[in-house]
Amino acid sequence: MIRSMMRLSVWGVRSRRQEIISELFSLGVLHLDEGEGALRGDDGTLNGLRLLRGRVLGLVEALGWDRWDILKDSDVDKAVQLFSDLPPGEFVPEISKSLDKFSTRLSDLQEGLAGDEDTLSKLRKSLDLLSRFSAFFQRWEDPSRESYITLWWIPPEKIPPFLAAVQNDLLSRGREDFGGIDHHFVPGREGPGILSLRVPQALAPGISAIAVREKALPWRLPECCDQEAPESSIPTLRAAVDELDLRINSIKNDLSENSEEWGPRLAALFLFLDEKTEQAAVEARSETSDNFFSLSGWIPEDSLLTTEEALKTKFGKDVLLKCRLPGKDEWKDVPTSLKNRPFFAPFEVFLKLLRPPSYIGFDPTTAVAVFFPFFSGIMIGDIGYGVIIFLLSLGLKRAKRPVLRDVGSILLIISLWSVLWGAVWGEFFGDIGHRLFYLRPLWLERSEGVLPVMIFTVALGAAHVVLGLLIGIWQGIKNRHAHVWMEKSGNLIILGSLFGFLFLLMSEFPRGLFSIPVSFLVIGLVLLVAGGGIGGVIEALGSIGNIVSYVRIAAIGLSSAILALVASKFLDVFGLSILGVFLALMIHLLNFVLAVAGSGLHSARLHYVEFFGKFYSDGGKNYTPFQRRSGSSWKKR
C-alpha cells in the first residue's frame, strides 16, 4: 500500500534553527525537497564540516580500517554525546587540532615504513646477488691480501675486451706471475650483468680507467657495508636485513594496533560529521529571514501527529507547522513510501528492482505475495523439495541481514505451496514417494497429463492478466485518466470475446450465438482505439502472447518432474549401490537448484512483464527521509 503523504512546512525562530533541524533529523520522517534553492547564509560552517569529514575519512583509509559492518548506532551516539553541546563552529577546530597530532604521527610511521621497506628490498637484492658469487669468493680467498675482488656492471659482449684490457695492463706492469684473470659473471635478466674480478692490489689505480674505457660501471655495496670487501660483507648484509625486518614488523604491528584502536573511533567520528554535514546543508538551504527560517518537505500522513507532538513539546511556540494534502500538479513530486502488513512486506523486495510506483499508482506487493509463491510452488511441485526449502527458509529467517530474512520469509511460503502442489502431482523426490509409500496424485502426474496441465496454466495466465487489466482499469478511473481505462477496458473486452469464441467453438451451442462475442469484439476495438490508438491494438495482441507465456509454468514444472524421474532411473540401472545412490542424489541436487532458481526467475518475469505491464506506472520517487542512515549503506560516499 502506498502511504498517503502530506506537504509539511516548518517555520521556526532562527536562533533555534540548528536544534529544530537536529530534532527533525532524529525524528527521521521528513523527506526534504532535493536541492531546494541555492545555499544561503553558509558561514563557512558547511565547508568546514565537509573538509573535516573528508579528512577523517582519509585517516580511516590511511589506517587501512574497513570494518564498517561492525559499527553500531551506539558507537555513533557516543561521538554525538562528546560534541552535542558544542555548535559545529566550535567543535570543528577542536577536532582538527587533535587530528593534526594523530595524522602527523601516522604519516611519520607510514613514511618510515615505506623508507624501510625500500631499503630492505635493496638489501635483499644485494644479498641475493652476493650469494650467487659466494662460491667464487670462497674459491679465491686470499689471506695475504695481495689481491682483491671487484664487481662491475657490464654487458656480456663487453666482457672479453674488458678482460683482455685488464690482462694487458697486468702484463704492462710486469705482473706475469699473477696468472689469468679470475672472474665470474652473473647475467642480468635483460642487458648488463655483474662481473666479479680478482685483481692484484697494484692494479687498483688503473682498473677504473679500464672500466670507463670498456663501458663497465662499478657495482657498489649498500651503505651499511660499503667499507667492507664484497667477499666479507655477506654476514653484515644478513644482519642488516634481519634488523630491518624486525623494525618493519614492529612498525606494522604498531600501525595495526593503531588501526584496531582508532579505526572504529574515527569511523564513528566520520559518521557523526556526516550527519552534522547533512544537517548543516539543510540549514544552509532553508529559507531565512532576520528572525525566522522555514523548510518544507513531504511526510507520511501516519507520522504527522507524532512529529507535530514531538516538535511542539520540545520547542513550544518557537516552531510553527503547516500541512496540506498534495495538489494534482504535485503528484509527480511526491515520494512513494510503501507500507504493507508484515506478511506481505518481504515481497517489497521485488519492487526494488524497478523504479518505485508513482504516488497515484498501485502497489502490487500484495498481488505479488499471493501469486509469486503460488506460481513457484506449481513449478517446483514436489513434497520432498518443498520440505528442503522449508528447512532452508528457517535458517535464512535467522540471518542478520534484513534482505536474507525477507528471502527466508518468501521461501517459507514457496515451500508450503511446493508441498501442496507436490501432493497434487503426487511427487516426492520424483516417483520415490510412489515407489516407497504408494503416493498417488490428487489430480494427475505432470509427466503423463501434459495437455491438461498446459491448459490449466494458460487459464491461470488468463486470470492473472485479467486481474492486471482490472487493476489498470481501476487506476484509470481513480485517477481520471480516461484514455487509460478505455484502453484497458477495450483490451479486457477483446480478451473476453476471444474466450467466448473459444468456449462456443468447443461447446455445442448454436452457431448463431457467435454474434455475441463478435459484438463484444467490436465494442472492445472501439474502446481500445479510442483510448490507446494503434498502440492499443498492438498491446491487445501482445496480451494474447502474454497469456500463452504462462505455459512456461507447465513447461518448467514438467522438466523438473522428468529430471526427478531420471534420477530414479539411475537407481533402476545401477541398483541400490553406492554409485546408483550417488548419481541419483546428484541429479536430485541439480534438479533442486534448477527448480528453485528457475521457478523464482520465471515467476518474477511473469510478474514484471506480463502482470505489471497491464497497470504498473513507475516514475515515482524514492522516499528518503532526513534521518541517520544505518546498515552498510552509511559507508563513505
Added chain:
Amino acid sequence: MEKALIALAAALAVGLPALATAYAQARIGSAGAGTVAEKPETGGTIIILEAIPETMVILGFVVAIMIILQLA
C-alpha cells in the same frame, strides 16, 4: 519413418527457437552487463529485458509437446 519425421519436427520445434533465444539473450546479456556496470540502477530493467526472449523457446516447447502428443 513417419514417426521419425514427427519426432524430428518436435526436436526442431524446440531446438531452433532455443538457438534463437540463446543468441538473443547472449547479445542482451553482454549489452546489459555494460549498462549495469555504468548504471547499477538499471539492473531490474536489464533482468526483465534478458528474460523477454524466453517466450520464443516456451512457445517452441508448446508446439513440440503438441507434436509429441500426436506421436503418442
